[in-house]
Each structure stands twice: as structure tokens, then as C-alpha cells.
Amino acid sequence: MTDKSFDKVQFISIEPDLDGQRIDNFLRTLLKGVPKSLIYRILRKGEVRVNKKRVKPEYKLQGGDEIRLPPIRVSEPQAGPSVKLDKVATLESHILFEDDVLIVVNKPSGMAVHGGSGLSFGVIEALRALRPQAKFLELVHRLDRDTSGCLLIAKKRSALKHLHEQLRNKTVDKRYHALVAGNWPDNRFKVKAPLMKNILKSGERLVSVSPEGKESETRYRVLEHFEQASLVEASPITGRTHQIRVHCLHAGHPIACDDKYGDDDFARSMHAVGLSRLFLHAYTLAYIHPVSEQRMTHTAPLDKRLTQTLKRLRQD
Known part of the structure; x- marks a missing residue:
């Protein structure tokens, strides 16, 4: 990447889509x-002016506002080992759907959704x-680093707000495929157990079932x-963070x-296959499109490793 310089005074007009930010x-x-x-x-x-006036950091922009920026030198992350250009190029082939307001990616396992916690690079940085x-690319929701599948990214602020409202109203339908230890009962359709998030000194997040935790529910179906x-x-x-993983463990069938929440003996038997x-x-994702208001459904195929694992298990 090359450095980008705002070394002169810049005037930026705010589009209606950014209203309220x-x-x-x-x-x-x-x-x-x-x-x-x-x-x-x-x-x-007061070096930043909006419509020729000083503003506070909490000022909410309105469509049509004109921002004056003072000269600023912007140092972008240097291209190097931390910016994995081969992974950036590979991610293009993982895009399942794209239009003017959305991107849906089949996120690879092992790739974080964003940089942080010692990582300078993730899906959102790659897409940018x-x-x-x-001008605008933001995650609508998140997936754990080692979880693969459907990930939704907004290309407009209005789409992000629309989809966040759907998440709050629970009208987004997310379905995951998980391989779990043992014989999950055909008549066990849900796990309801409150979850509490703990942050260790190392910064690692661990979630556990606790009466003081937040109400959490996962529905299940045996495939x-x-x-x-x-x-x-x-x-x-x-x-909730790590919800499916912790609920599977709580049910006695770790993934x-x-x-973090697995069983060593089961892991060894899976390594063998x-x-x-x-x-x-994250196999399927369904939601209402923010512009067309049509019901959209995307399916992310399993990667080669998961497909081959199932094939081996069917042969045993």
C-alpha cells in the first residue's frame, strides 16, 4: 500500500447516507x-470545521455538511508480512454476493474478521x-477467527443501520453446521443456558455458563x-460470543x-481422519435486503477439509 497524504486543506461534502454518524x-x-x-x-x-464552525467530537453529521480538514499526514500500514497480499487476492474468490450496498463473503477458517489483539490484518482490511x-465498508456481524462461512459486510451506512435493526429484531436467520462429539439426541432441539464472558489477563476471551450471565438460546437439528x-x-x-461452541459443550457434545471448549480425545480421533x-x-444466512426489501438467502459451501472429513466419517 502507498501512503496517503492529506498534506493540504481538504473540503469534504457529507452524503445523506452518513446522516447521524x-x-x-x-x-x-x-x-x-x-x-x-x-x-x-x-x-x-477547532482545526476541523463543519459549515465553518467548530464542533465537538460527538457532533452528528447531517447530509450536506461541509467539513474542512487541516493538513494531515496519514501513514497507512506498511505492506509487508503483516498485510498478507496473497490472502487478499484469495478473498476475492470467496465473495458469494455483491451489489451496491452489501458484500457476502465465505470467510476462510483461520482468518480474523478484523485486525486487533496482535493481528494487523483481517477480512475487513482485506476487503478495503x-x-x-x-468509501464505506463495515462488518455487519462477526465470526470467530476459526469459524468459516457467511459473513455480511455493509457498503453503505444506511444498509448497516438497517441490518443491525434486523439483528436486534431477530429477523436475520443464521444457520451453522457443526460436527460434535457423540450421539446428539434427535429430540434435543434447543439449548437455553445463560452465558458470561470473562476476559483473562492475557486478553483472551473465555465464555462460560453462569446464572449471572446473559440469557442465551441456540436451536439444534440433527443432520x-x-x-x-x-x-x-x-x-x-x-x-453471544462463542455461543454455539459453549452451548455444545454444555450439552455434552463439544465441537x-x-x-477452547473442545475435548482432547475427540480432537485426536478427528485428527486421525x-x-x-x-x-x-456458517452455512446459510437469510435477511431482508436493505434496499429491495426482498428476502435474501446465501449458502456458503464447506471447504475441502470439512468436506473430506465428512466423506471419511461416512466410509468408517
């Missing part, structure tokens, strides 16, 4: 690579590199039984090769 958040998105402290300093000192002309495992469809009704990654895949 705080100016500090707008500038943090616009000025990638600029320290937050510098952004807040130029706001506090692939779509440099896109296939094997000798020592079951393939289930899991539909999260609530959207294959789950390094060639599985080395978490078998949790």
Missing part, C-alpha cells in the same frame, strides 16, 4: 493510520484493500449421525477440534 467516528474511518489522539486534538483545537474506491460424532445444524437465537480445524461453519 458522529464526526469522530467518521474521521477515524477516513484517516486510517492516524492516531486517535491526533484526531481528537485537531477536533478540540480489494475495494479501495469504496447426520456417525459412529462417534454427529453433524448438527445450529441456529443461534441470541448472538470437533475446538481448542484429517481434521485439524474447528468444525463450525
